[in-house]
Amino acid sequence: MDHLQVHQYFMNKPEATVSQPFGEGVDVYKVKDKMFATLSLGKHMGDKHNETWRINLKCEPDEAQALRDIFPSVLPGYHMNKRLWNTVLLDGSIPQGEIERMIDNSYLLVVKKMPKKAQTSLLLHL
Template sequence: MTPEELSDFALELPSATDDEAFGPGATVFKVEGKVFAILQDATAEGPAQVTLKCEPDLALHLRDQYPAVGPGYHVNKRHWNTVLLDSTVPASELREMVEHSYDRVVSGLPKAVRERLRLQRG
């Protein structure tokens, strides 16, 4: 999955927005003002990467399953994973990771907001 494809997918989720809150080269995806993904551009040192919120046990499982998945970069390493967009993680798995991150963030929102987003998502 390319960074552009990941960005397009993330923005399809209800109420998802993006900005460069941390400066150029890092696109931050939010739902209701809460971060659910951080997409960093490729650098001379490596490919683009995305940091996603994740349930702690699943985070460990994904790190074991894919060499491109590691502890979150500059975030709580227990609750976040960083995934290198080097084509070693299948696109379908990346989409699931993005949706899981979004769902984790939505679950912490007020009930009325959760219900509205659930209805928008279908």
């Protein structure tokens, strides 16, 4: 998936919004004012000439580590709680279906922390 496909996938989630509270260049995606993802262009491995789009996604701690073990392009969350967030480099090495699954999981983890009424209204649209 490229960054445009990822942006569209984020925005197709029920009640998803995007803003740049951390400044220009970092899109923050929220559902009911709770962050479920970020999208930004960043340097890859310190190489100032090689920029890679990346997303930050929320994840259960055990799954977060498992994904890091499986995919070299999944790293501990950049500028996030490294136990609960992963950074996924959009370098083409991860199948689209797996990226979509990780996005869906991040969104659902955030929704599940909401009050039941909010959860119900969102889950009806999935």
